[in-house]
Amino acid sequence: MHQKLLRSAHYIELGSYQYWPVLVPRGIRLYTYEQIPVFLKDNPYITDGYRAYLPSRLCLKSLFILSNETVNIWSHLLGFVLFFTLGIYDLTAVLPAAGASREDFVICSVCLFCFQVCMLCSVGYHLFCCHRSEKTSRRWMALDYAGISIGILGCYVSGVFYAFYCNNYWRQVYLITVLAMILAVFFAQIHPSYLTQQWHRLRSIIFCSVSGYGIIPTIHWVWLNGGIGASIVQEFAPRVVVMYFIAAVAFLFYISKVPERYFPGQLNYLGSSHQVWHILAVVMLYWWHQSTVYIMQYRHSRPCPEYSPDLSTSMKFLTLRLWTLPNELRAMKLRTEAVLFLTSGLLPAGWASILLGVLKNQQDCLGSEINFLFCNQVQNRSSCTGTMERWAVRLSSQITAVFFLLGKHEQRK
Structure with missing residues (x-):
């Protein structure tokens, strides 16, 4: 090895190996775990090869x-x-x-x-x-x-x-x-x-x-x-x-x-x-x-659906609609009872069937509204199935009473 390189070389211990020549800049030496300051002692199983006590310039070198x-x-x-x-x-x-x-x-x-x-x-x-x-x-x-x-x-x-x-x-x-x-x-x-x-x-x-x-x-x-x-x-x-x-x-x-x-x-x-x-x-x-x-x-x-409303707005509106739907259907039932009572025997033939169709159409619209507001948010209708089935039962329980009244009115006629 060149004499100049020998003067700048240190012999350090690499684990259990023999001493190897390692070229290091002047002013830098390697220390064992016992020789380093306390703030550098983190892993006692690493026993040597530590740099310590260096200024910024030698840290870079x-x-x-x-x-x-x-x-x-x-x-x-x-x-x-x-x-x-x-x-x-x-x-x-x-x-x-x-x-x-x-x-x-x-x-x-x-x-x-x-x-x-x-x-x-x-x-x-x-x-x-x-x-x-x-x-x-x-x-x-x-x-x-x-x-x-x-x-x-x-x-x-x-x-x-x-x-x-x-x-x-x-x-x-x-x-x-x-x-x-x-x-x-x-x-x-x-x-x-x-x-x-x-x-x-x-x-x-x-x-x-x-x-x-x-x-x-x-x-x-x-x-x-x-x-x-x-x-x-x-x-x-x-x-x-x-x-x-x-x-x-x-x-x-x-x-x-x-x-x-x-x-x-x-x-x-x-x-x-x-x-x-x-x-x-x-x-x-x-x-x-x-x-x-x-x-x-x-x-x-695979882009997003064409209509993807802001969830905060649509979910608030959905919550309000789901909260008011039962009351809306009960009011529909009461209106039907009132119409049938006041016009009993006076409705022209077929009017009850027309009213039945209108109510059925309103039921479909309400169901579509729930499906649009909720299912479009999750972008996968399969996850809506359980929710839609539960609401279908509640809708049907309200609508059935209306259909029953209309059916009785048709039988009397």
């Missing part, structure tokens, strides 16, 4: 050395490059080919921007966590957690937008709810104890809750589309399940510190749980991006 953070840094740095490239490809090729609207371009841009921010925040923390100032290290940790929240927000924005593509009311409800939850997480970071080791479990619970909340709109979306038998549910629900499965596996690696727990000191540089967590995070976000593109193309190939 440590990007190109082999340490126990190298895979963590480069996995998300390459993840940023991946999502940046996908953004350019989507905006220039995928979306125009699908006939995307301006909203599609905005949603795609927001989603991929959130993913890129998530990747960069993670890179920043793992690059500068070794800063000699604990305060600076904590700030980068807070930014890393903020990036996770932004990445979650990107998943929700695209998922909710296309899941409730034909239902503006619920789309707004869930988007506002998710945004409020993310803002609440941001405000929680202000608490002085939020980034401490004592709050480690609480932080995990908070992020699991924010991520798991997506199950609620997913179930609601399945119900609105007519259950698991609906075509769009069968197309898209498995993708949601796979995304949550990847996230759950990644989180299990993160909290269990497996496999280094069973091989302490053997996986310091490659194969640790946090590295697996990073790689699975990129895989999960990439999978969700592909799923978003898929459902976007699905929505454009």
Whole structure:
């Protein structure tokens, strides 16, 4: 080896291997777990390869050395490059080919921007966590957690937008709810104890809750589309399940510190749980991006019904109509009784039959009104069957009395 390179090379221990020559910039050395400051002690099963006590300039230079953070840094740095490239490809090729609207371009841009921010925040923390100032290290940790929240927000924005593509009311409800939850997480970071080791479990619970909340709109979306038998549910629900499965596996690696727990000191540089967590995070976000593109193309190939009224207005009107229908039918019955009593024996032949037809037509109109207001909202008439059958019974019970009176009047004549 060249003499100049030898002067800038350090011999460090890589797990249980022999001493290997690793080129590092001057002023940088690697430490064992016992030698690093307390705020860097997170995983006792990673025993060496730590960077510590570095100024910002050397933190940046440590990007190109082999340490126990190298895979963590480069996995998300390459993840940023991946999502940046996908953004350019989507905006220039995928979306125009699908006939995307301006909203599609905005949603795609927001989603991929959130993913890129998530990747960069993670890179920043793992690059500068070794800063000699604990305060600076904590700030980068807070930014890393903020990036996770932004990445979650990107998943929700695209998922909710296309899941409730034909239902503006619920789309707004869930988007506002998710945004409020993310803002609440941001405000929680202000608490002085939020980034401490004592709050480690609480932080995990908070992020699991924010991520798991997506199950609620997913179930609601399945119900609105007519259950698991609906075509769009069968197309898209498995993708949601796979995304949550990847996230759950990644989180299990993160909290269990497996496999280094069973091989302490053997996986310091490659194969640790946090590295697996990073790689699975990129895989999960990439999978969700592909799923978003898929459902976007699905929505454009199967557009919404021509008339899709705002749910808040139509549901309020539907509730009012269902509340007043029984009274309306009872009034119809009383009017019929009054007409038959006052005109008993005076109605010309066939008038009762005409009145019977009018009432039957009104029954059909009322049933059609319920069907139009309710069934068009779920975009799948099969889910309306139970509701329509229950209302058919109630309608029939009111109408039957009217028909019975008209029938008796015809018999007397």
